[in-house]
Amino acid sequence: IALAIARPAAPSSNPDEPRTTEIGSAPGSLCDDPDFRRWIELTPSSLDSLSRNAAARNFAVVSRADSLLQAGMYGDPESEEARSLARLYVQLRSWNAMDSILEMASGPGMAWVQRDLDFTGVVQEFSNLAMYPMRHIAKARVGDGAFCIRYDIPAKFDQVMVFGDSKIRIRNANLELESGEKVPVWSREWLAGDGKKLELLFEETFCGHIGRETVMDDGDEIEILFFYDLHGVHVRRHGVHHLNAMVTWRNVLQGDELPGRPRIGAAAYFPKIKIELPIFLPDLGLDDLREFPYPPPIFRSRLFQEPKQSFPDWLRANRRGEFENWPSLGPRPGILDERFPDL
Numbered sequence: 001i002a003l004a005i006a007r008p009a010a011p012s013s014n015p016d017e018p019r020t021t022e023i024g025s026a027p028g029s030l031c032d033d034p035d036f037r038r039w040i041e042l043t044p045s046s047l048d049s050l051s052r053n054a055a056a057r058n059f060a061v062v063s064r065a066d067s068l069l070q071a072g073m074y075g076d077p078e079s080e081e082a083r084s085l086a087r088l089y090v091q092l093r094s095w096n097a098m099d100s101i102l103e104m105a106s107g108p109g110m111a112w113v114q115r116d117l118d119f120t121g122v123v124q125e126f127s128n129l130a131m132y133p134m135r136h137i138a139k140a141r142v143g144d145g146a147f148c149i150r151y152d153i154p155a156k157f158d159q160v161m162v163f164g165d166s167k168i169r170i171r172n173a174n175l176e177l178e179s180g181e182k183v184p185v186w187s188r189e190w191l192a193g194d195g196k197k198l199e200l201l202f203e204e205t206f207c208g209h210i211g212r213e214t215v216m217d218d219g220d221e222i223e224i225l226f227f228y229d230l231h232g233v234h235v236r237r238h239g240v241h242h243l244n245a246m247v248t249w250r251n252v253l254q255g256d257e258l259p260g261r262p263r264i265g266a267a268a269y270f271p272k273i274k275i276e277l278p279i280f281l282p283d284l285g286l287d288d289l290r291e292f293p294y295p296p297p298i299f300r301s302r303l304f305q306e307p308k309q310s311f312p313d314w315l316r317a318n319r320r321g322e323f324e325n326w327p328s329l330g331p332r333p334g335i336l337d338e339r340f341p342d343l
Helices: 027-032 046-070 080-093 095-107 120-125 335-339
Strands: 038-042 110-113 139-141 146-151 158-162 166-176 182-191 199-217 220-234 240-242 247-252 264-269 289-292
Touching: 027 139, 027 146, 046 080, 046 095, 046 166, 080 247, 095 146, 095 199, 110 199, 120 158, 158 264, 166 199, 220 335, 289 335
Parallel strands: 038 110
Antiparallel strands: 110 139, 139 146, 146 199, 158 166, 166 182, 182 199, 199 220, 220 240, 220 247, 247 264, 264 289
């Protein structure tokens, strides 16, 4: 099976048909198109509304899983097997940051930011909301299967944001590219799941494509979400490494069903990397495609201040906005090894 990467159609020659932005292989051009189709202007207010919807949706998923558990749908509600099935129900159906961005990229036009706005309050209000710095965004657009963010990185900036027991440091820095050119970058630094520091570096233009595919893999129907052809983002750990793609996958479900063979996971693709990065575990023998924990869902941050009081006892959370027993399950779809070969 070959993973078909959807490309937006070229603009129609018929002036009566809706215009589709041509992104080709340069998603950064989205930010330069003066005639893009407007859909949603992303302001603190509109992002708050979108985030509220995602958080409410996820909380409804938790409530439904708890109802099924207590009704005995998974056996004895006090058994660990039944509780693990309730957690699986939530894990397979909850929305995370990648789902939210994909939703915007699949809309009838562009979601856009055209001026520097302060999104700090929204980012602090919702856990696991942003995958990238929401600081000094000069321009951003998401739509037609792509995204582009242009930053106006200040000469001096250093801020630590506290989320329960988690701290994220955002600061300006400089990065020397392979060409020898030095460029300004945002540094986003925090403690990863293994307790070690992880740092992402974002150049002034951060862009890429976004897509979704449903495939059959060894008899399982799998939905794959992917951010690919990424430009302007790097990981600094044991050196600086260009991040080319991020991928998540999970079973396709109907109604309240659970899959006979759970398949859920996430991976990052680093072209030509040849060293070990402890954060991406387990190492399955591919130097370039590294699995990492499946992204946690979006919730209101205040729920994680006292997680034992906010969530059912079978869904254990910590003050970092993470859930315990949130594992990747089943083999990675074989199609990913074709799409992201070990270079």
